[in-house]
Amino acid sequence: VTVLADAVRRLRDAGVPTAEHDARALLRHVTGTDVEPVDEEQLARFRAVLDRRAARVPLQHLTGRAPFRHLDLHVGPGVFIPRPETELLVDAVLAAAAADAEPIIVDLCAGTGAVALSVAHELARGRVYAVESEPAAFQWLQRNAVERAAAGDLPVVAVLADAGRGLGTLSGRADVLAANPPYLSEADRDLVEPEVRDHDPSTALWAADGGMSLVRVVVAAAERLLRPGGCLVVEHADGQGVRVTDLLAERGWVEILDHPDLAGRDRFTTARRR
Numbered sequence: 487v488t489v490l491a492d493a494v495r496r497l498r499d500a501g502v503p504t505a506e507h508d509a510r511a512l513l514r515h516v517t518g519t520d521v522e523p524v525d526e527e528q529l530a531r532f533r534a535v536l537d538r539r540a541a542r543v544p545l546q547h548l549t550g551r552a553p554f555r556h557l558d559l560h561v562g563p564g565v566f567i568p569r570p571e572t573e574l575l576v577d578a579v580l581a582a583a584a585a586d587a588e589p590i591i592v593d594l595c596a597g598t599g600a601v602a603l604s605v606a607h608e609l610a611r612g613r614v615y616a617v618e619s620e621p622a623a624f625q626w627l628q629r630n631a632v633e634r635a636a637a638g639d640l641p642v643v644a645v646l647a648d649a650g651r652g653l654g655t656l657s658g659r660a661d662v663l664a665a666n667p668p669y670l671s672e673a674d675r676d677l678v679e680p681e682v683r684d685h686d687p688s689t690a691l692w693a694a695d696g697g698m699s700l701v702r703v704v705v706a707a708a709e710r711l712l713r714p715g716g717c718l719v720v721e722h723a724d725g726q727g728v729r730v731t732d733l734l735a736e737r738g739w740v741e742i743l744d745h746p747d748l749a750g751r752d753r754f755t756t757a758r759r760r
């Protein structure tokens with residue numbers, strides 16, 4: 487049995503849904519290639535990370551990296567691992583900012599900075615702010631922001647603040663406000679995978695009021711920060727599409743649209759401030 491085939495079986499037995507992908511990624515992480523053979527020292531290191539993956543430590547915590555659109559972000563304990571479905575949010579932000587020469591863009595609940603840093607990298611003009619309230623997550627945000635700016639991207643202003651209160655000086659001037667807030671309901675606690683339950687920070691996942699409490703904070707912040715006609719782009723749980731669009735309609739937002747993710751589930755809402 488080869489090292490790789492053995493590893494895949496090990497992860498499959500541990501219930502890892504992406505066993506083959508993860509075994510290859512870990513082998514590549516340890517050896518720089520996913521082609522065997524590996525030497526004794528590499529084999530020992532591979533087995534050590536494999537043990538941790540079999541214990542359901544997220545792959546991204548073992549490699550220290552998470553790919554997101556064109557970026558390869560630093561991640562680890564204390565910060566939410568960016569998800570592929572959030573990549574779609576960035577397309578909506580870029581579209582909303584397309585007509586502005588110098589757009590002001592705000593990313594609330596920024597985590598690693600996946601959304602803000604992608605916008606800065608791909609739009610490369612205007613001003614981009616990233617707001618995060620948790621000090622541990624903020625350290626990862628700063629690390630990624632410093633690295634991307636050093637690589638030549640438009641610098642992102644990272645702000646340690648509550649989404650409900652930060653960026654007062656921008657009031658009524660932002661052109662686009664994006665957010666991927668915590669939106670899972672406590673009722674869903676038994677449905678999430680161990681990687682998520684035990685390793686994503688709980689402040690990144692759970693929200694009161696059926697998962698809607700932080701979405702409400704984001705909408706109120708958008709009403710404070712966006713200029714009239716400015717655009718909100720907010721991610722939500724599948725199953726929250728109607729609640730989010732109703733909330734925005736009640737509060738007088740216009741051009742309210744809900745968008746599906748690649749699996750066809752309601753995933754984020756866009757709307758324009760009147």
Ligand SMILES: C[S@@+](CC[C@H](N)C(=O)[O-])C[C@H]1O[C@@H](n2cnc3c(N)ncnc32)[C@H](O)[C@@H]1O
Nearest residue numbers: 566568595596597618619620648649666668690
């Ligand atoms: C689902 S994660 C999203 C992170 C990142 N935007 C992404 O898409 O990968 C939600 C983030 O919101 C942060 N957060 C939670 N409550 C917050 C608040 N009141 N103000 C600002 N950030 C908050 C969490 O610490 C976490 O980093």
